[in-house]
Amino acid sequence: MSSHKRYRAPALRWYDYVDHFWVKCPECDQAASIELPFAFNTQKAIVKCRSCFWHTDYATRLRYEPAAGGRCSVCCAKLAKPSVALPKPNKNTFLPCKSCKAANLVLRWEKTFKKYGNKGARDPIFGLPLYFTAEISDQTFWIINLKHLETLLSYLEASLRQKPLVSHNMSLVEKLPKFIIDARNRDKIISILRKWKEIMIENNMQ
Numbered sequence: 001m002s003s004h005k006r007y008r009a010p011a012l013r014w015y016d017y018v019d020h021f022w023v024k025c026p027e028c029d030q031a032a033s034i035e036l037p038f039a040f041n042t043q044k045a046i047v048k049c050r051s052c053f054w055h056t057d058y059a060t061r062l063r064y065e066p067a068a069g070g071r072c073s074v075c076c077a078k079l080a081k082p083s084v085a086l087p088k089p090n091k092n093t094f095l096p097c098k099s100c101k102a103a104n105l106v107l108r109w110e111k112t113f114k115k116y117g118n119k120g121a122r123d124p125i126f127g128l129p130l131y132f133t134a135e136i137s138d139q140t141f142w143i144i145n146l147k148h149l150e151t152l153l154s155y156l157e158a159s160l161r162q163k164p165l166v167s168h169n170m171s172l173v174e175k176l177p178k179f180i181i182d183a184r185n186r187d188k189i190i191s192i193l194r195k196w197k198e199i200m201i202e203n204n205m206q
């Protein structure tokens with residue numbers, strides 16, 4: 001089973017890549033960088049634009065809303081969910097009952113996190129559009145950072161030279177969507193990745 005011609009995929013899983021994302025700044029559409037101290041540590045995520053100084057972080061986007069399903073303490077009628085969202089729970093927030101007009105103190109708050117969007121290729125934390133995307137065969141091809149790019153590129157370049165035989169069960173390249181490994185798309189994807197890599201190296205984007 002061992003062949004020296006085999007693509008030597010570093011045994012990296014998706015987990016090893018998702019501590020850094022390049023996304024589009026919601027203010028100026030230029031590249032913004034999302035950084036996490038380690039993968040899936042979303043509560044510590046920060047995002048900064050490289051061009052316009054726009055930035056935010058997870059805690060800033062977090063909001064507290066009165067929990068749904070509350071009932072009036074006087075007449076037991078269901079309280080309408082108000083459109084209030086605050087940076088912190090407020091102990092002096094009252095909701096009016098529509099039936100008896102009693103003011104009900106909000107006792108339970110729930111966390112909400114407003115994503116920027118959810119359509120298309122977006123980062124999983126803030127919901128910002130990914131910066132490096134291309135349409136290939138009606139599918140969106142994307143990479144999140146330089147390490148992700150380099151893994152895909154070396155895998156696809158190796159598959160140009162020989163039939164790829166990937167033996168690493170835990171490798172990222174095993175789980176690639178079919179259109180990426182489709183031989184008909186390979187040259188196009190390789191040239192896109194090389195172009196993106198140039199942009200990243202030139203602009204010191206990791």
Ligand SMILES: [Zn+2]
Nearest residue numbers: 025028049052
């Ligand atoms: Zn910007």
Ligand SMILES: [Zn+2]
Nearest residue numbers: 072075097100
């Ligand atoms: Zn009431």
